[in-house]
Amino acid sequence: MRRDKRQIQTAVLGSADSEEPLVLPLEAIELDAFRSFHEHDSFWCGLLLGGCGGRLTTKLYTDRVCHFAHLPGPDGQPHICGRRARSVSSADHLYVKSAATTWLRNRGMHADFDFAHPDGTSLGSVIDIQLAHKRLRVHLDQGVAPEWDSPDEPVLGISVPVDQDTLIKRWYVHRIRLDSEGTSRRVRIGTEAFARPTEWFSLEECEVTERGLSTPAVERIVQARSTPEPARWTPGMKRTTSPQDERAQELMLRLLYARRTESPDLTATVCREITELSGVSPQLQQRLNAAHHSASLWAQKEIESRRTLMSLLDQAVGARKVSQMQSLIKQAKKATKVDRTKQEEEAIRAAADCLAAEISATVDRVNVLLGELSRFPASGDPDSLMRRTQQISQDVDELARVGKGVTHQRAQLALWEERVKSLLVLPSGAPAPGPLHELVGRGYWTVKMCPLCGADHGQKCVILDGPRTGQLRETPHADRLRLFLGEIEERQTEDAGGTTTVWQAYDVTCPVCQKGPGAWCRALGRPHSLRYKLAADFTQQRKPNSAKQNRQPNIEQAARSATEL
Template sequence: MRRDRRQIQTAVVGSADSEEPLVLPLEAIELDAFRSLHENDSFWCGLLLGGCGGQLTTKLYTDRVCHFAHHPGPDGQPHVCGRRARSVNSADHLYVKSAAAAWLHNRGTQADVGFAQPDGTPLGSVVDIQLAHKRLRVHLDQSVAPEWDSPHEPVLGISVPVDQDTLIKRWYVHRIRLDSEGTSRRVRIGTEAFARPTEWFFLEECDVTERGLSTPAVERIIQAHSTPEPARWTPGQKQKTSPQDERAQELMRRLLYARRTESPDLTATVCREITELSGAGPQLQGRLDAAHHSASLWVEKELESRRTLISLLDQAVGTRKLRQIQSLIKQAKKATKVDQTRQEKEAIHAAVDYLAAEIPATVNRLDALLEEVSFIPANGAPELLSRKVHQISREIDELGRVGKGVPHQRAQLALWEERLKSLLVLPPASTAPGPLHQLVGRGYWTTKVCPLCGADHGQQCVILDGPRTGQLRETPHADRLRLLIGEIKERQTEDIRRAPTVWQVYDVTCPVCQKEPGAWCQTPGRPHALRYKLAADFTQQRKPNSKEKNRQRDIEQAAPGAPEL
């Protein structure tokens, strides 16, 4: 079986048969916080995901998205898994089951939720929800066509088509979508009707009635079909509307605006005004009560989420967890972009200031390390020099992580990284007798596929023989390191070859007064004009001068293969 190289973005927690899914963050900065949060959890290629049941590990990358990966097999070879669905939405059926069960439980409704596989359909395409008086079938993809005349009510994924005749006949159909929120997915229910845009709602805003699944949009659609055509307006006849009804309609418009702008403060204010209103018509009052209930739940959940986020940020600053601080700052800024309170603003500023204060401390440590390196003999202490270079590498990584949370420091950090990473390419030639892994910076060890054990880009080499076969090696195989050193030398050689050759006027012998290179002409002012012309001709003809000969010598010294162990 050929190895499937598609990246795994979802897993289950705890065991292979677990129903608790999670999504791996795509960015390296978010994966650091994810690892800290789940340091005591194990991840599995779940059986309910169509996986092999093997244990997974997380892979962090800065040049591509992060993902889960299987552990190598006992023989050290990459694990082969036949799992078909691996993307972010591959665990949506588990999220649907969990969300539906929690929603119905909170409503005091008993229901059975299962994964149907009619006619051999792939696991996860269909989710069946059996209620006491109604059955819902969720179609997450197009593998199973919806049956409109069957006992169960279809709920369609966003990729499942529906024709206009069905919309006209049924008045509306329900849709489902899942939005990523951190390492989870949140369910939204949409109502689509003919000549109407799809309206989306959270599960908490939906209901289950004798007709089946219902949303606030369903009530409006049924009312529009059931209400007789209003009498035509004629000039001179003024429509009578009570002040309470006008006030109720105004509050509905303001509440809709508050929800669309995701403003908890404005939403809470409108909710208070709704509770103070009395005397509206029965129908309008019912709509107001439903909107008030939904908005109040949203405000409570939003404020609780923000309080939790700020509390975690304060804890991370107190415990000096730099990676967690950086991730939480980003989340807090996004969550509090509207109606930011003074406490939230102070907490975010304190975290940013803490990161900014860590930059000079890290830079000072790097300065001290560079000074120590400058006093190490080039040929007298290769092990000490290598250890210092690796220590500098770790400090550079820490500086980069800290600096990403402080925007005004990014230009300075870029200069530091360029200056310091030059130490990680290759130590001085005099340190060559040391082990090969000391000749290549640790950050470059996994940038090539190992020709011996087959470790992929970003993966450590594994032990191929002995009692520890299959375990990760502390250092890469020598064959992998030789590839890296050869590539580095090729780049150095190419840089030398591309260097321009320019002849200066005193690099040539004067054709008039015969003065040797480096000697001034006998003229009292400038050199002879023919000497200028000769230097320009040699530059145009790319004749090698003394500097060019030195470069050729450097090429010859850099050309030999990688040093032996």
């Protein structure tokens, strides 16, 4: 079998038969935070992804997208996998099952799921969701054609075509799409009808009725198709309807328009005019009364909902809760888009101004705290440093919830959290190592993009504070070099087939000053050259490196405790 060189973007967590999918970030700076978050997790080429069930690792690159890769086989040769789907969408069927399970559980419902794949169809092309009285068949791609005469209700992926005759006959069809959000995928349900654009909704806005899956758009379509057409007058023919009946027909059409545009004020106005109308024929009066009763209940419910929504918005503004303000502002704009009052307009504008001010203040606070951390001594109190990083973490999480791009700040925070860990594990009494740039060749100083000052590949770092702010640094930031060293150590581990046989200087006893494994040499800033040579000899001899697992200070930890910053 030839080796498939397509890049793997999805995996499952924990085991080969896991149903918990995730997507790998494409950018190197995002992958650093991803690795830190999943430090104790394992990644697998899942069986439910059509994979081989093998263990995966993450590959970090700066000149191309990052991706998963199989660990080498026991013989050290590249692993061969016959998995067909490897793109970001290759785990969509698992995301659909997970989202649908949570959605139904919140409504007190249960469903059975089956990943049907007829002969020649890839796994995940079709998902069958068996509800209590209905079965949904989700077509994520064109592998299986929908059966329109089947009792099952089709839900079509965005690439699955449907002809106009089917739309006219069925009134509408449901569609599904998945949008990437970080390392996950979010499910969206759409409703497509003839001569109407597809309307998209979140799962939380959808319901399960006797007809099956229902969205707000379905309710409007069904109501529009179920309302009888008003009587038309033909020129040259005698009119058979009274003026009162014509007025009743007109009011019902206006009531339908008010419901379609979701305007409770217009609905209430039309309902008031209906109550003032008299002299309508008995048959039409019955229909008019039913429409009035239904519309009155809806209008009252919408008015109360809008009052509650605006009250919650005022409370969120008063409490300065950023994520709640953003969510409630969106809901308020949607609920009042047709007949927004002046008072509602002012409340929404004030909330938007408050939200912008809070986000700006939070961003400034994060940047100030990160600046303070950059001046924090490497030998400082770990508990104090931990409290600072926790405060920044809370602010960064809050910014992420409102969609504020904080990738750069999150990367810096991850590096400082690693530095805290290193301060907690350094042996007591161990002397601080020399600057990290003395351990890395000058030609490798600008290989990685700097997570602190943002200097790109090939560019020098800049000074972040003080009178020389913005000027080029003579040496790079230590965290920039730490990224490079971490990638080198990872590649050495992968090259060894998962068994680390690479020796570093601090893994061996120094033949000059007799310092044991993990202890720093008496030489200024770096180990003695003979210690390097001894470590290289052990590596060449493939001598088992059991000390590497137990040693505490290594080059990485030397970087974390460096006083470069």
